[in-house]
Amino acid sequence: AAVSEEDGGGEESKDVDWSPLFCLDREWTFINHGAFGATLRPAMKAVTSWSYRMEEQPLRFLDRELLPLLVRVTRRLAKFVGADVTDLVLMPNATTALNTVFHSLRVEPEDRALRLDITYGSVKKMMAEHCVHVDEVRVAAKLPVKDAQSILDAVEKQLESRQYKYAVFDYIASNTALLLPVADLVALCHKHNVLVVIDGAHALGAVPLDLNALGADYFVANAHKWLAAPKGCAFMWVHPKHQATVRPLVISHGFGRGFLSNYIWQGLRDHAPFLALLTVLRFWERVGLDRLRRDCRDLLLRAARMLAKRWDTELLASDEEI
Amino acid sequence: MKKTGEGYQGFGSFMTPSVDDMLDNKVPMYLPAEFLPAVPQDAVKKCSEFGTDSCRQLWPVCASTKTTFVNHGAFGVTPFPSLTAFHQVRQSVEAEPLAFFDRTLFYTMVNAIKRLSTVVNCKPKELSLVPNCTFGLNAVLNSLLDKDSTVLLLDITYGSIKKIALGSNIVWAHIPLTCANAPDKIVDIVRDVLQANEGKVKLAVFDHITSNTALLMPVQELTELCHSFGVPVLVDGAHALFATPLNIEKINADFYVGNCHKWFSCPRGCGFLWVKSKWHNQIKNPIKSHGSGSGFSSDFMWWGNTDYTPALMVPYMVDWWDAVGWQSARDYCNKLLHNATTLLCKSWNVSRVVTNPSSLCCCMALVALPKHTQGKKMTSVQSKLMQDNLFHVHHIQVPVKCIDDNLYVRISCMVYNNLEDYKTLANAVLNLLPELPDVFGTHADNGQNSSKL
Numbered sequence: 001a002a003v004s005e006e007d008g009g010g011e012e013s014k015d016v017d018w019s020p021l022f023c024l025d026r027e028w029t030f031i032n033h034g035a036f037g038a039t040l041r042p043a044m045k046a047v048t049s050w051s052y053r054m055e056e057q058p059l060r061f062l063d064r065e066l067l068p069l070l071v072r073v074t075r076r077l078a079k080f081v082g083a084d085v086t087d088l089v090l091m092p093n094a095t096t097a098l099n100t101v102f103h104s105l106r107v108e109p110e111d112r113a114l115r116l117d118i119t120y121g122s123v124k125k126m127m128a129e130h131c132v133h134v135d136e137v138r139v140a141a142k143l144p145v146k147d148a149q150s151i152l153d154a155v156e157k158q159l160e161s162r163q164y165k166y167a168v169f170d171y172i173a174s175n176t177a178l179l180l181p182v183a184d185l186v187a188l189c190h191k192h193n194v195l196v197v198i199d200g201a202h203a204l205g206a207v208p209l210d211l212n213a214l215g216a217d218y219f220v221a222n223a224h225k226w227l228a229a230p231k232g233c234a235f236m237w238v239h240p241k242h243q244a245t246v247r248p249l250v251i252s253h254g255f256g257r258g259f260l261s262n263y264i265w266q267g268l269r270d271h272a273p274f275l276a277l278l279t280v281l282r283f284w285e286r287v288g289l290d291r292l293r294r295d296c297r298d299l300l301l302r303a304a305r306m307l308a309k310r311w312d313t314e315l316l317a318s319d320e321e322i
Numbered sequence: 323m324k325k326t327g328e329g330y331q332g333f334g335s336f337m338t339p340s341v342d343d344m345l346d347n348k349v350p351m352y353l354p355a356e357f358l359p360a361v362p363q364d365a366v367k368k369c370s371e372f373g374t375d376s377c378r379q380l381w382p383v384c385a386s387t388k389t390t391f392v393n394h395g396a397f398g399v400t401p402f403p404s405l406t407a408f409h410q411v412r413q414s415v416e417a418e419p420l421a422f423f424d425r426t427l428f429y430t431m432v433n434a435i436k437r438l439s440t441v442v443n444c445k446p447k448e449l450s451l452v453p454n455c456t457f458g459l460n461a462v463l464n465s466l467l468d469k470d471s472t473v474l475l476l477d478i479t480y481g482s483i484k485k486i487a488l489g490s491n492i493v494w495a496h497i498p499l500t501c502a503n504a505p506d507k508i509v510d511i512v513r514d515v516l517q518a519n520e521g522k523v524k525l526a527v528f529d530h531i532t533s534n535t536a537l538l539m540p541v542q543e544l545t546e547l548c549h550s551f552g553v554p555v556l557v558d559g560a561h562a563l564f565a566t567p568l569n570i571e572k573i574n575a576d577f578y579v580g581n582c583h584k585w586f587s588c589p590r591g592c593g594f595l596w597v598k599s600k601w602h603n604q605i606k607n608p609i610k611s612h613g614s615g616s617g618f619s620s621d622f623m624w625w626g627n628t629d630y631t632p633a634l635m636v637p638y639m640v641d642w643w644d645a646v647g648w649q650s651a652r653d654y655c656n657k658l659l660h661n662a663t664t665l666l667c668k669s670w671n672v673s674r675v676v677t678n679p680s681s682l683c684c685c686m687a688l689v690a691l692p693k694h695t696q697g698k699k700m701t702s703v704q705s706k707l708m709q710d711n712l713f714h715v716h717h718i719q720v721p722v723k724c725i726d727d728n729l730y731v732r733i734s735c736m737v738y739n740n741l742e743d744y745k746t747l748a749n750a751v752l753n754l755l756p757e758l759p760d761v762f763g764t765h766a767d768n769g770q771n772s773s774k775l
Binding site for chain 2: 022023024025028030032035036037038039044047048051052055056057058059060062092093094095096099103121122125126129222224230231232249250251252253255256266267268269270273
């Protein structure tokens with residue numbers, strides 16, 4: 001059971017063939033969505049549509065239509081992730097957003113930053129350039145990783161040993177594919193007066209988000225990964241108390257007129273990926289993400305267990321919950 | 323089947339060789355056949371019939387006969403065949419995203435850099451592709467300036483540069499519009515400012531073609547001048563690619579940035595940053611990622627995971643203009659510019675801003691609006707009012723600028739424009755004369771001195 005594009009679902013999603021809804025060439029066995037995502041076909045159509053509309057009247061579109069549309073996209077996205085629209089800005093990708101966060105986090109030479117050994121490679125680079133003293137909590141030194149509590153215990157131990165200015169955690173780590181207990185990590189860090197940066201590159205779409213409830217200091221995420229949006233669309237969320245200090249890395253006309261204004265225009269680029277987010281969000285809302293996530297997770301666990309058994313090996317984590 | 327491996331050669335976990343090796347021609351280039359569609363020859367032929375309906379059909383802004391588009395300089399326009407190719411390339415990427423990013427992207431980016439470097443005459447290893455000119459400007463200014471630095475700007479420079487430089491001290495060179503006919507005066511003015519601030523200026527920034535005033539600046543002379551004072555130069559060539567026969571090495575600045583989406587007409591989302599080798603240790607990508615720390619080319623090559631299609635279209639547009647003919651296309655645009663400005667000045671009974679637009683303007687020029695109230699100062703309120711009326715009432719896309727208290731239209735002349743477009747503009751403005759006393763003032767002769775066409 002193939003699905004048509006009009007059909008948002010209705011059947012048990014595991015009995016249904018979703019592949020026509022993606023642009024992927026099905027001759028390949030594709031089990032690496034996490035790397036660079038894969039775009040939904042209706043979203044690609046939307047991109048093309050916006051592209052043609054823009055090209056026929058570039059002045060009318062860019063001068064008069066674009067900014068209100070971007071605000072509309074921001075509003076929809078904010079609602080989807082449980083955030084206030086004034087706390088969220090669209091970015092080309094999580095990499096840009098993270099760089100912006102680090103650029104804004106003032107550190108003195110004696111300040112310390114904390115991360116895990118499983119933090120994403122390029123984030124380790126960013127942190128190394130940003131802060132002289134970066135400490136690493138080793139959660140994957142001995143495999144398999146036990147469970148969420150063992151990670152929390154290791155972090156707590158480190159936080160009690162010295163004072164940190166900020167800590168960075170991947171919501172879902174890249175290399176190890178572990179789901180970290182971010183809510184508890186945020187609480188733990190705030191208990192010790194440590195600012196928290198959550199790299200949610202993989203989180204958007206994969207897990208339900210409620211950024212207001214999470215209460216981190218900074219949160220970034222990509223839309224092109226598990227939300228299957230076109231590439232070039234991501235967001236940065238900043239707690240209101242830090243917004244005045246967050247300075248864009250690409251300054252242009254909007255600079256100096258407030259948080260959203262600082263980021264809404266980063267020079268002329270192709271805005272179609274942002275606009276297609278309206279199509280993407282509408283799609284997932286019709287399909288019903290909760291059920292889909294459950295079914296994907298079922299498949300994940302069945303597949304992982306099957307491979308471990310066939311290869312006579314084990315999962316990286318003993319606890320399937322992480 | 324490979325039975326032994328050499329490990330990762332490039333940065334991050336990309337499967338391609340190091341980009342430096344690719345740029346140095348030390349490894350064979352792998353460019354998948356048919357990845358980038360070929361430029362259709364019939365489209366090239368039609369495009370070469372500049373200004374005719376045949377040509378106009380290729381450009382989306384001419385799709386509606388109701389609108390008149392004389393503002394290519396604002397955001398550029400890409401022709402339909404390019405738009406089709408653009409979306410095809412996107413589809414190809416999305417059909418096999420892993421194969422593309424891991425194994426193809428950097429070959430295609432390096433190829434794009436090599437092709438562009440031939441067009442603009444520079445070393446490929448000094449050229450990088452960036453999302454847009456704004457990005458490149460920020461990269462250079464971020465890398466070089468701090469709150470104690472002094473930067474020299476022209477007061478006619480592009481607005482956002484003033485914002486980027488806000489964190490530093492700015493010394494201004496005031497360039498009145500009367501310099502339009504005397505580029506030597508511009509050099510003199512800048513010399514005076516340099517002398518007055520000798521030893522203090524860390525960087526000078528010059529627009530190659532200014533945005534608001536549509537003037538070709540004497541960047542080679544200005545660079546020589548600044549170098550004689552020991553001041554490095556950043557040239558903002560946002561408009562330059564295609565509009566002028568760009569020769570980066572000849573200008574000999576220290577940094578050069580440009581856009582691909584304006585006159586070069588590539589789909590939006592790609593610009594370029596050229597940095598002379600001696601500065602490579604200092605100019606860093608403000609967006610750090612896998613390529614950081616591996617040299618200039620690697621640092622700027624990976625923008626994070628995003629849409630690279632605009633950059634991938636650069637070779638397509640190079641092929642396009644190679645086939646159409648860069649110089650013949652430019653010649654058409656500049657000849658039309660001359661004829662259009664003549665027509666408008668006659669119709670509105672105004673004098674030329676630039677007496678010889680062909681030599682001091684490239685594809686765009688200012689023309690003063692008719693004014694009947696002497697001494698009345700105009701502001702951006704009136705210029706916006708005028709632009710809105712031209713758009714809403716007459717469906718004409720042209721920017722209206724307020725410069726030195728006077729109003730001007732900044733007309734663009736591109737390969738799809740013809741003289742009829744400017745006749746329409748001429749008449750539209752005359753029609754608006756009695757309707758907008760705020761802009762034109764009241765006049766007794768009811769426009770008798772102006773000639774309708």
